[in-house]
Amino acid sequence: KLKSSPKTEKILKQIVHGSCIGSIWKTVTGKKSFADMIQDAYYMEPNTRYSTFYQFFNPVLLVKDPDLIKQMLVKDSDHFMNHQHFIPPEGDPIFYKNLFSMENQEWRDMRSRLTPVFTSSKMKYMFSLITQNCDKFVKHFLRKEETVVTVEMREIMARFSNDVISNIVFGVEVDAVNNPNDEVYLNGKNLTNLTGLTRVLKFLGSFLVPKLYKILKISPFPEASIKFFSSLVQTNIDVRQKNNIVRPDMINILLDARKNAFQPEEAAPDTGFAVMRDSENFKLSKTKIDITDLEIAAQVITFFFAGFETVSGMLSFIAYELGANPEVQQRLIGEVDHTLEACGGQITYEAILSMKYMDMVVTEALRKWPVIILTDRMCTKPYTIEAKYPDEKSRHVKEGSSVWLPVFAIHRDPENYPEPDKFDPERFSDENKRTVKPYTYFPFGVGPRGCLASRLGLLEAKTLFFYILTNFEIVPVEKTQIPLKISKKRITMNAEGGFWFGLKRRTELSTPSA
Numbered sequence: 001k002l003k004s005s006p007k008t009e010k011i012l013k014q015i016v017h018g019s020c021i022g023s024i025w026k027t028v029t030g031k032k033s034f035a036d037m038i039q040d041a042y043y044m045e046p047n048t049r050y051s052t053f054y055q056f057f058n059p060v061l062l063v064k065d066p067d068l069i070k071q072m073l074v075k076d077s078d079h080f081m082n083h084q085h086f087i088p089p090e091g092d093p094i095f096y097k098n099l100f101s102m103e104n105q106e107w108r109d110m111r112s113r114l115t116p117v118f119t120s121s122k123m124k125y126m127f128s129l130i131t132q133n134c135d136k137f138v139k140h141f142l143r144k145e146e147t148v149v150t151v152e153m154r155e156i157m158a159r160f161s162n163d164v165i166s167n168i169v170f171g172v173e174v175d176a177v178n179n180p181n182d183e184v185y186l187n188g189k190n191l192t193n194l195t196g197l198t199r200v201l202k203f204l205g206s207f208l209v210p211k212l213y214k215i216l217k218i219s220p221f222p223e224a225s226i227k228f229f230s231s232l233v234q235t236n237i238d239v240r241q242k243n244n245i246v247r248p249d250m251i252n253i254l255l256d257a258r259k260n261a262f263q264p265e266e267a268a269p270d271t272g273f274a275v276m277r278d279s280e281n282f283k284l285s286k287t288k289i290d291i292t293d294l295e296i297a298a299q300v301i302t303f304f305f306a307g308f309e310t311v312s313g314m315l316s317f318i319a320y321e322l323g324a325n326p327e328v329q330q331r332l333i334g335e336v337d338h339t340l341e342a343c344g345g346q347i348t349y350e351a352i353l354s355m356k357y358m359d360m361v362v363t364e365a366l367r368k369w370p371v372i373i374l375t376d377r378m379c380t381k382p383y384t385i386e387a388k389y390p391d392e393k394s395r396h397v398k399e400g401s402s403v404w405l406p407v408f409a410i411h412r413d414p415e416n417y418p419e420p421d422k423f424d425p426e427r428f429s430d431e432n433k434r435t436v437k438p439y440t441y442f443p444f445g446v447g448p449r450g451c452l453a454s455r456l457g458l459l460e461a462k463t464l465f466f467y468i469l470t471n472f473e474i475v476p477v478e479k480t481q482i483p484l485k486i487s488k489k490r491i492t493m494n495a496e497g498g499f500w501f502g503l504k505r506r507t508e509l510s511t512p513s514a
């Protein structure tokens, strides 16, 4: 009988049971969704605080227990500071020098320089850019003759997200809602689209065999689109500096912060339950920041990348839940109408954020459909998980090994949320939200490395649905699929067969003059 090491035994067991490696293969070949693959891993070792498995030969620790998540990824986050790198440092400097890929002290410095750009008062400053795009969005549909316009939500939300994020981060007014062939949009889609066997393999491969990718200098992203965005941003910075152009966007905030220290913040309301707060224990930059043109370009391109697919996914799932749950939608329409009336027909930042039911709906949609199914950390300093229960042994986590936070699986675990597949905004009412188990809600990740721009994402969602519901009702049409099935063809969360719904005018009077 051959003797094998515990590690080999574990890999063999996984292959034999088809549990993890088998489910990775099913995901690569489009037979299983990425969310299902992670759920398989989550339930592989039931009733444990964490599971371990191998990404081929790399050990991965999947953390499931809320207290352990808090301990490891918040309190002891200095042991788990970086993401597993999947973009080779030798690749394009613009794409590599972004916050998501940065590591250790370099990341910490950049994060503290960028955090002031995303405060609530900066969101208020940028609110006018968001409303400009929301207004364009509704006018696009109000111009149509039909009373009910059939629309594939994911496509139109992607175009909307493209327009907003380009407007806010690049300072470029793009109109992909009206022009689907817009160059910025097509390049953004190319950059973020993870469909097709080659792209899926290339992307999953960067997680599964990162060392090989590093050696071969393979980037999972298309080079032509990276070049397109680099030159767009550089030209934009040059033109502004030459002509002293000022507009309320991120390039402007960063260029300005190079000359003047960040000003004391004016008080502004926060954007809701889901806002990342753990990530703000940083010493914020109170002096002028030292940031080069290249670094500004790298950051704003990351913002575009990070805020395009995520936001469009979130908006599509909110639209789906409103269309599938008419009683929720009617209650929200009531709140929208009341809010519009209370602010005399001219919506304000404060009024958007005063809507409690809107916050409950958006929070629950992000619980049921967290668009980022999984986030990861790399162990940067050896760590020991002490045994807590009699049947546990303490577990050593080696430097360089991966830790995964299975967001989707935690949000759908009935231990955390009873009837987890039910869309129930009441979970987040004033009364009930106090009973949500801490560290079981992660649409924007966790700890100091959590999403930098949760406020922006939430503000975009609330403002767009305010505009939509002022003018339309979202109704099922022939092609609508309820219940929604998660697509097996994409790594990012999407609906099989698309998100088809109708936008039904609420009144004939809302026809725009222009």
Ligand code: HEM
Pocket (backbone or CB within 6 Å): 099, 100, 101, 111, 302, 303, 304, 306, 307, 308, 310, 311, 314, 371, 372, 375, 376, 442, 443, 444, 445, 446, 447, 448, 449, 450, 451, 452, 453, 454, 456, 457, 458
């Ligand atoms: C609904 C919209 C969004 C969702 C669901 C989302 C979610 C996430 C998640 C899960 C992470 C990883 C956090 C972790 O590992 O703990 C992340 C990181 C990040 N997000 Fe977002 N995000 C959204 C919108 C945005 C937008 C609009 C921007 C920029 C304008 C943005 C910028 C970033 C950046 C820069 C990071 C990396 C932070 C770091 O490593 O320090 N995100 N986001």
